[in-house]
Amino acid sequence: MRGTIESIAAQTFRDFEYIIVDGGSTDGTAQLAKQHSALINIFESEPDKGIYDAMNKGIRFARGEFIWFLNAGDELFDRDILAKLAMLVHNDIDVLYGEVMIVDNSRTHLGTRSELTVHQLPGHLRLNDMQRGMIVNHQGFVPRARLVHPFIENNLSADIKWVIDILRQEPKVLNTGLVLAEYLAGGISKQKWYQSLSDRWKILQHEFGLLPTIRNHAAIVFRAVIHRLKRGNKPHY
Numbered sequence: 001m002r003g004t005i006e007s008i009a010a011q012t013f014r015d016f017e018y019i020i021v022d023g024g025s026t027d028g029t030a031q032l033a034k035q036h037s038a039l040i041n042i043f044e045s046e047p048d049k050g051i052y053d054a055m056n057k058g059i060r061f062a063r064g065e066f067i068w069f070l071n072a073g074d075e076l077f078d079r080d081i082l083a084k085l086a087m088l089v090h091n092d093i094d095v096l097y098g099e100v101m102i103v104d105n106s107r108t109h110l111g112t113r114s115e116l117t118v119h120q121l122p123g124h125l126r127l128n129d130m131q132r133g134m135i136v137n138h139q140g141f142v143p144r145a146r147l148v149h150p151f152i153e154n155n156l157s158a159d160i161k162w163v164i165d166i167l168r169q170e171p172k173v174l175n176t177g178l179v180l181a182e183y184l185a186g187g188i189s190k191q192k193w194y195q196s197l198s199d200r201w202k203i204l205q206h207e208f209g210l211l212p213t214i215r216n217h218a219a220i221v222f223r224a225v226i227h228r229l230k231r232g233n234k235p236h237y
Contacts, residue, residue, distance in 0.1 A: 001029050003107070007075035007182075009039050013082035017041045017064045021054040029072075052151040052158045059148055065089075066096070068142045073184035077101060084178060085142065094171030096142040097125055100183040112179060113137060123175055127167040131208045131216045133200060134160045139181040147171055157200035164207050 008018055022029045022045040033043045042061050048054045055069055066089075076082070085096055099112045099121055114121045119135040129135055138159045147166045151158040167173075205213045 001027070001072045002032055003075050004070055004072055005032060005036055005039070007079075008070075009036060010079045011076065011082045012080050013086050015086070016082060017062065019058050019061050020044070021048070021057045021061075022046075023048045023054055049153060052153050052155075056150045056153075059145075059150060062145055065144060066142050067145050067148050069138050070181060071139070071184070074139050075182040077179045077181055081178065081180060085176065085180075088174060088176055092172050093174050094144050094147060095125075095166065095173045096176050097121075097136050097173065098140050098176040098178040098180040100137045100140040100181050101179050102185050103182045104185055107182070109182075110185065113140075113183070121175075125167070125173050125175065127164065127170075130160065130164050130167065131204065131212055132219070133204070133216075134163075136163065137181075137183055138162065139183050142180070143171065155199045155203065156196040157203055160200060161203045161207070164203075 005020075008016075018040050019042045020029075020033055020040055022033075022043070024045055024047040030043075030045055033040055033045075037043075044057060044061070048057070051071070058069070059067065070076070088096060099114060101112055102110045102116055104110060110116060112121075113119065119133060121136060121140075122129050125136060134157070141163060143166050147169055149162070149165050151162050155161070201213065201217070204216070208216075
């Protein structure tokens with residue numbers, strides 16, 4: 001968590017609201033937040049029902065124009081990233097998106113998500129792109145607050161449903177061409193991989209229908225095999 005907070009404290013652009021929702025942890029997060037109290041607008045620490053319950057609390061607290069989620073261990077990519085995004089914001093832009101850099105516990109850059117997975121970030125993100133799964137991390141997806149609905153809970157792929165719900169509103173979307181954040185590998189969806197896949201299937205079937213979901217998952221498996229062969233001994237995720 002220290003790196004997450006410090007990456008925000010280091011930003012050259014200062015017009016932002018910073019909300020931390022902690023699940024009542026005893027790992028020193030509260031003490032760290034106290035050290036950065038001038039930076040943090042809201043610090044909430046109490047037991048919750050999981051990551052998406054915590055993120056929904058953040059949505060309820062938020063008063064800013066855009067909402068951007070970082071999980072503990074994630075970091076903004078560089079000290080100027082908020083300034084770069086602010087330069088791209090116009091009245092007709094509803095969603096900013098970009099790459100994430102996957103890192104390990106030592107903060108070693110393993111590669112972008114497009115490099116390490118079968119999910120290539122589209123040049124222009126559309127609703128139908130989501131039929132292929134989570135092709136954009138929520139750490140690389142920054143929507144206007146007015147488009148945001150709560151995450152569904154008790155589903156490890158709730159962020160897919162969240163992005164789908166936003167894109168279904170036909171927002172004006174901008175590919176920033178930037179790496180927005182460092183994403184710490186090994187999150188809950190990786191720890192509970194099979195459940196995550198099952199949850200993703202349920203969402204995509206509900207949103208796009210059974211036959212398209214079967215076709216797209218077959219394509220995902222095929223691309224995964226080709227991707228592994230092409231990368232050989234190089235890192236993959």
